[in-house]
Amino acid sequence: MGYLTASFEDLDQHAMEQLVIETNELSPILRGHIFIEKTLETLISRNLEIPQAFFSRNRGFDLKLDLARAMGLLSEAYYLSLKALNSIRNSYSHQAAYKVSFEELNSLKFGWEPIQKEAYAKACQKGIDEAARVAMIFLCGRLLTWLAAQMHNNRNSGSISRCRYKLPAIAGFVKY
Numbered sequence: 001m002g003y004l005t006a007s008f009e010d011l012d013q014h015a016m017e018q019l020v021i022e023t024n025e026l027s028p029i030l031r032g033h034i035f036i037e038k039t040l041e042t043l044i045s046r047n048l049e050i051p052q053a054f055f056s057r058n059r060g061f062d063l064k065l066d067l068a069r070a071m072g073l074l075s076e077a078y079y080l081s082l083k084a085l086n087s088i089r090n091s092y093s094h095q096a097a098y099k100v101s102f103e104e105l106n107s108l109k110f111g112w113e114p115i116q117k118e119a120y121a122k123a124c125q126k127g128i129d130e131a132a133r134v135a136m137i138f139l140c141g142r143l144l145t146w147l148a149a150q151m152h153n154n155r156n157s158g159s160i161s162r163c164r165y166k167l168p169a170i171a172g173f174v175k176y
Contacts, residue, residue: 003038004045008148015140025100025132026092032136033089039143040064043073061086077110081139084108105135
């Protein structure tokens, strides 16, 4: 999928397919990390005069995250949540027996609506797999919604102002 050319609806659908269908806690974390990294690349690219000069080589998630923060593209809350996500992903990559904890998943939360908090609490009761899935859905939803607002503010997309997102609405969709 070409993130730079994809519509909001295409990105939203892609995220839902990647984050809702899988059941293991590792899958939504890894898929969410990939989705967020591509979203960061899109955000950075839209704000660089010559994005190819930066992206012509493979750049790590930490560098992209630090660059987005340095460019003023991410708030501290987004930055800290995404740093926490990268730490979780790295733990999976480098520790064969690693299992994410509820405490680590809580570090991904910020600015959630009461219904999202309720859905997450119920997901935690079901276990770490469900909690990871719901936490990643909400984190990706917040980032995608924020990206849509940034794109609208920069007038880089004509249809983004009319978008309705699916990801945060999952709180009302998930039955517990």
